[in-house]
Amino acid sequence: MGAAFRRRFIQSPDFWAGLEKLTYFVLLPSLLLTGLARADFARLEPGPIVLVLSASALFSSLLAYAVRRPAAGSDGPAFTSVFQGTVRFNTYIAVTTAAALFGSDGIAIAALGTAVLVPLVNLASTVALAHHGHHKPRGAALLRTVFFNPLILACVIGLALNLLGSIPAVGESLKAPVPSAVVQLIASVLGMLGGAALPIGLICVGAGLHGRVFARESLRPVVAAILLRFLPVPAATLGLCLALGFSGPAAVVCVVFQSLPTATSSYVFSRRLGGDAPLMAQITAAQTILSGAVLPAWILIATAVLL
Template identity: 35%
Template sequence: MSTALLLLPDLLLIVCGFLVCRYTALDRSVWSAAEKLVYHLLFPALLFGAIVRNPLSLGESAALGGGALALTALGVATSLGLGRLPGVEARLHASGAQTAFRFNSYVALALAERLAGGAGVAGVALLVALCVPLCNVAAVWPLARHSQQAFGRELLRNPLILSTVAGLLCNLAGLRLPEVLGTTLQRIGSAALPIGLMAVGAGLQLGGLNASPRLAAAFLGIRHALLPLAGLGLALLLPLSPTQRTVLVMFSALPTASSCYVLAVRMGGHGPFVAGLVTVSTALGMVSLPLWTALAGRLAG
């Protein structure tokens, strides 16, 4: 299966959610409840399980982890910096900024396994553990500030942040879940992606990006051009193994996280705008990921 086809099911799930919400009895009232389920249970279980299942080796992967953190910091700084430009609407910026630096961890894990086997999955697990907490903190901050919610309180009760920090602490402490509990958690988490992506489609308004086309283009440009270029440069500069180069470039070019939409809606953001960004980012990823991973393959060779 090509990299483009790996992302096609995600895009089709968004389309499916759009059609089901508008042309069946499963209307917005159903999907509002589904968004709460994804936000409070399914995505936290996915993130916690992905981190705990794959042992981390910080010493052997310091350069890889540092490169990923640098890329994430670049995405956070540039996307949040857009809010200082004249004419940028505060609610749209607070809602959409996260799409420029958050990433689809499910696609990352699946693609890493296909490109680099177990070593690739272990590398992505490290990046998930290091970068997801930073991404979630940076995503919550502008939304909390815009909605005049207490930032510290939002961090302490945000299920995505709590689950990733808990997973990281358990992993570093060497704790492993009993098989029956791990399997149960994995099955709960496996429902996160399909329901989350269908919720994106259910919330999609085809004109959502018309609220601010230039801002949307800037966010997508950071996610699909600036960060991959920076990732390619870091892969050349850092002392990485061939597998680590592939993982870092792939990480830099991932489409944005589908949970961006759920987080924006649950915190009073502009749902249709974020749903449009997630949809377009997923579609762009079908084109950009094969190109960037091919370049990474040449570097690794």
């Protein structure tokens, strides 16, 4: 739809640049903030989940750097797209898949997984784009790019609100009529904004597909990102779960997280931070399409081995 809209109806570059900015600074942060603020972490044992997801995220980052030359040659911006295609994941698919598999427990596990992975992969992606993208910020500019990233800030604020809400005195004070009404109003507005992140983010990805969807010169990095994301990363996550003796629904969800296609926000990231945005759109589209077959396969493997 995004590609059709741009070709047939809305061809103004300024319109799409504004829509990408809205998604990056408002819609995606609203989704992450509300999801983390409302998550119920009390029923979970977070230790193994945090360890497995953190270790697998580190593995995926190192793996992307290990194959940088074969995947993207000396093209730094192209490498940032391969990197994001290897380390990032689609939050929306993660939460809905976990809920479909394990109900409310799955949602809680997915919320914790999001809290662990989103800051890590966004931080890693920001640093990769800062070093290898077109903009290459240095010094204070690099620190601002990393620590004032709106997605990272949204995760920090969401987790802080979740923690504050668990404090009895704070929870009681928020039940008073006026604070309660204000909180519900803010939560409702942020919830509506976050609900728009998925369709608008996907439309922006489609609008970024100019010319041939998979040009010949893009074939190598696109294939590299697909293979890295869908084969060694989930396999390593599954192997780590087995090595630690970690099993059950939480372990399955960890494998699910690391077998997902890259995040739709990867394209917006590339546009905002100087990466190869058209290549990122191609990788996102290819992985999203192929995940229809790959994700069920990994779910079958993980449930057979870890449940």
